[in-house]
Amino acid sequence: MYRYDEFDAQLVADRTRQFRTQVERRLAGRLSEAEFRPLRLMNGLYLQLHAYMLRVAVPYGTLNSEQFRMLAHLAEKYDRGYGHITTRQNMQFNWPKLPDVPDMLDDLASVQMHAIQTSGNCIRNVTCDPYAGATAEEIEDPRPMAELIRQWSTLHPEFTFLPRKFKIAVTASEKDRALIKAHDIGIQIVKNDDGDVGYKIFVGGGLGRTPIIGQVLRNYLPKGELLAYLTAALRVYNRYGRRDNKYKARIKILVQETGIETFTEQVEAEYKTIDISDISVSDAERERITSYFAAPDFETLKHDPSEFTKALEGNRAFSLWAKNNVAAHKASGYAIVNISLKPKDLAPGDITATQMRAVSDMADTYSFGELRSTHQQNLVLPHVKQSDLPALFAELEAAGLAADNINLISDIICCPGMDFCALATARSIPVSQAIAERFADPERQRTIGEMQIKISGCINACGHHHVGHIGILGLEKAGVEFYQVKLGGDASEDAAIGKVTGPGFSQEELVDGIERMVDFYLETREGSERFLDTYRRIGITPFKEVLYA
Amino acid sequence: MSTLKHKGKGPQSMTANELRDGYSVWLDENLDWTRDFSAALRTEDLDLIDRMQLKADTDEKANIVVGIYFIDIETESGMPVRYREKFRVNGPSYDTADLLEAK
Ligand code: SF4
Numbered sequence: 001m002y003r004y005d006e007f008d009a010q011l012v013a014d015r016t017r018q019f020r021t022q023v024e025r026r027l028a029g030r031l032s033e034a035e036f037r038p039l040r041l042m043n044g045l046y047l048q049l050h051a052y053m054l055r056v057a058v059p060y061g062t063l064n065s066e067q068f069r070m071l072a073h074l075a076e077k078y079d080r081g082y083g084h085i086t087t088r089q090n091m092q093f094n095w096p097k098l099p100d101v102p103d104m105l106d107d108l109a110s111v112q113m114h115a116i117q118t119s120g121n122c123i124r125n126v127t128c129d130p131y132a133g134a135t136a137e138e139i140e141d142p143r144p145m146a147e148l149i150r151q152w153s154t155l156h157p158e159f160t161f162l163p164r165k166f167k168i169a170v171t172a173s174e175k176d177r178a179l180i181k182a183h184d185i186g187i188q189i190v191k192n193d194d195g196d197v198g199y200k201i202f203v204g205g206g207l208g209r210t211p212i213i214g215q216v217l218r219n220y221l222p223k224g225e226l227l228a229y230l231t232a233a234l235r236v237y238n239r240y241g242r243r244d245n246k247y248k249a250r251i252k253i254l255v256q257e258t259g260i261e262t263f264t265e266q267v268e269a270e271y272k273t274i275d276i277s278d279i280s281v282s283d284a285e286r287e288r289i290t291s292y293f294a295a296p297d298f299e300t301l302k303h304d305p306s307e308f309t310k311a312l313e314g315n316r317a318f319s320l321w322a323k324n325n326v327a328a329h330k331a332s333g334y335a336i337v338n339i340s341l342k343p344k345d346l347a348p349g350d351i352t353a354t355q356m357r358a359v360s361d362m363a364d365t366y367s368f369g370e371l372r373s374t375h376q377q378n379l380v381l382p383h384v385k386q387s388d389l390p391a392l393f394a395e396l397e398a399a400g401l402a403a404d405n406i407n408l409i410s411d412i413i414c415c416p417g418m419d420f421c422a423l424a425t426a427r428s429i430p431v432s433q434a435i436a437e438r439f440a441d442p443e444r445q446r447t448i449g450e451m452q453i454k455i456s457g458c459i460n461a462c463g464h465h466h467v468g469h470i471g472i473l474g475l476e477k478a479g480v481e482f483y484q485v486k487l488g489g490d491a492s493e494d495a496a497i498g499k500v501t502g503p504g505f506s507q508e509e510l511v512d513g514i515e516r517m518v519d520f521y522l523e524t525r526e527g528s529e530r531f532l533d534t535y536r537r538i539g540i541t542p543f544k545e546v547l548y549a
Numbered sequence: 550m551s552t553l554k555h556k557g558k559g560p561q562s563m564t565a566n567e568l569r570d571g572y573s574v575w576l577d578e579n580l581d582w583t584r585d586f587s588a589a590l591r592t593e594d595l596d597l598i599d600r601m602q603l604k605a606d607t608d609e610k611a612n613i614v615v616g617i618y619f620i621d622i623e624t625e626s627g628m629p630v631r632y633r634e635k636f637r638v639n640g641p642s643y644d645t646a647d648l649l650e651a652k
Binding site: 026027028029033047048049050051052080081082094095096097098099345346347350352418419420424427429430433476479480481 | 566568569570571572573609610611612615616630631632633635636637640641642643644645646648649
């Protein structure tokens, strides 16, 4: 894991000190709300529907156990005993009090964390493949590059007041677990024909009210040129992005209005004006950053050791969990463990302070003290010995974290919606719970197979509904919530925006309609088709017929 | 920051959020802020509405509350008209904190 150098530490300490005096001045009346609001937002503090909300940055979704324990401490001391993992891999606290927030930021700084750039029209927290450094699918660990972007973009004076917020996601494998094509800029680590490692850059993707899949800006960018090239792209956006209409201010609209060819020409022209050596990072510095992400000392282990295979045979609950929640690791005898935060009785992505501490202990015992948050609102222990999986499973069960539903119908992405969010038009948590309840039977879930349901409580689409196999958007008319359905969205490397089926439903009608579609899919699927595959094969019409039956 | 002046229909209540704790509050009959909506003043009396506005403006300037505005109230139920405001009154329909407290 990256450790702050003195500049990072100084910067975060300075910012926390500044914010403390800003809060003091606000409470003493020396700052008006109009003056204070942008300052608190720069530090991740929102005023939501019922209370303040603090959004803590989890850079590229990587945490160590000490940091996660600190989040547990914040949840318990300053909030109401839990936190919420967001679809940007961050953690939100729903009930902090203004006078406490500077103390919270001090506590965060003590473990090298902060809430900077989790709001505002700046470059937001970079998101990343949660399997980074653990999967054999990647060309190299993408986190050193993500860290480089974090350092470059933190309080970047030129890009602090962009036309609108700017989100970057990175991955290093063909399999996309970071939704890179739905980001302002998505970066994929690739190799060119000569075998050199570099970057493929996507631009102009995004969800929100105008969902667009990103397009290729550069097929191959040499490694040393990343920051210079990002600077060029950001400059073009900063110059031409629309500031007259906030709904048209994201880079995706600029790319659409300009056309990808012209936009690319503009970026390349700007790029030519930049002295790369001015911005680029030396190999030595890149190596220094990379060294923080060096693989842990993996032991030489046998694949599928007997402790593991015996437990698979003898313990059905373990075997089902292992089959569904555990992924292949690059090191023999190790595994990547997904911890589902979608048990039936908690809101998607919520985790209690007690559970956070338990997971921190598990990370220490089984995963070199490391864990990850995912944009699917789950957690990952990246480096677990296969032989330790039975013991880990027992601890997860004891902590109420052994739900074996990763990527199944009850592994729902869901934003806070009207239960917390000031911008919401409808609730989303009760909808996710009603769906999870309807499909509670684990056997049925497994029969259905991979299914991604994603729910947003308003058009801003934080719940990624546009890219759900089934996407649900909560709306309101005349005081009544209703839910619009999209079908055929895809958050993977084959990213696609779902199609709206038609008029919306009440929550009850919605759950019935989803059940009819799922039953229809089970009758209609061929071979090992997923819901999405069947949808692609036969199209939207038959699904609409059963949805509106 | 004062946002909406009174331009609603029917009975009105004045609402805001506490500056320190952030909680939703409403003006009660004594023109004090309450977190309990059932104690909120709901009135069509224009003089009273003027006094509510004045009190809210004063308290916003005194940094007691933020984001003051009037909300329309349904005559029969006494509840806010707008769906969003009903939610502010009732609090989250689901909050993990409640589950923890119940335990
Ligand atoms: S999608 Fe809307 S309701 Fe949900 S968190 Fe985002 S802004 Fe709030």
